[in-house]
Structures are given as structure tokens and as C-alpha cells.
Amino acid sequence: MADQFKISLLDGALFTQLNHFLVPLASNQCDVFPSLHCSVSSYILFFDRSHTHWRFKRYWPLCVLIWVSTIYLRYHYFIDVLAGFLLASVALRIAKTFEKKETRSEEMFESQRILQEEWNVEEVV
Numbered sequence: 001m002a003d004q005f006k007i008s009l010l011d012g013a014l015f016t017q018l019n020h021f022l023v024p025l026a027s028n029q030c031d032v033f034p035s036l037h038c039s040v041s042s043y044i045l046f047f048d049r050s051h052t053h054w055r056f057k058r059y060w061p062l063c064v065l066i067w068v069s070t071i072y073l074r075y076h077y078f079i080d081v082l083a084g085f086l087l088a089s090v091a092l093r094i095a096k097t098f099e100k101k102e103t104r105s106e107e108m109f110e111s112q113r114i115l116q117e118e119w120n121v122e123e124v125v
Helices: 014-026 036-051 053-072 078-119
Strands: none
Touching: 036 053, 036 078, 053 078
């Protein structure tokens, strides 16, 4: 598919040439589906949106650059990126489900502890 592009990525500056030399040394020479560049960065970004809003505000431009660059630099196809976003959204939904269950368990144990203290009971059934 690389032959379908009219503009070579090797026409860049020194950093581009260095990148072109180094990437094949650490690569297994095949694309990965889905794009974990997009999946992991979007998972962390949207997790931070719910939990650490200041970090979300700081990192969203960097994440967008990662997402665009994976296609622009031809590391992934667009479908890889979409599948990466889908994977991240499924993982976030699963994490939120466990978070809700953990919160309910903590609330239950806290109410049990309060009852034990108030009524001087060893264990509440």
C-alpha cells in the first residue's frame, strides 16, 4: 500500500531520516489491529476526564496529536484507529462497572462498621 502514496515521508529533515532508520530496528514489520497508540491514550484521557480533570485538560492536545500522527506517519490504517477507540470505550465501561461495585462494597462495609460501633456487636449478619 505504501506505493499508493505520492509523497514520501523521507523528504523531511534530519529527525525524519533518523526516525526512518530507528523504527525498523524495533519493529516486527507488521501492523497491529487495533491501534494501541490510540486505545491506551484515549482510555487514559477519558479516565482522567472523570477523575483528574486538570490532567485531562493538559493532555488532550497531545492525545489528538498521537491519534493524527498514527495515520499521518502510516503506522496504522484508519480502521485500526477506530477499533482502538472502540476497545478503549469497552475497557472504560468495564472499569466503571467494577468501580461502582467496589463503591457499593465499601459503603456496605462502612455501614456495617458504624452499626457495630453503635450497638457494640461483634458481627452484623
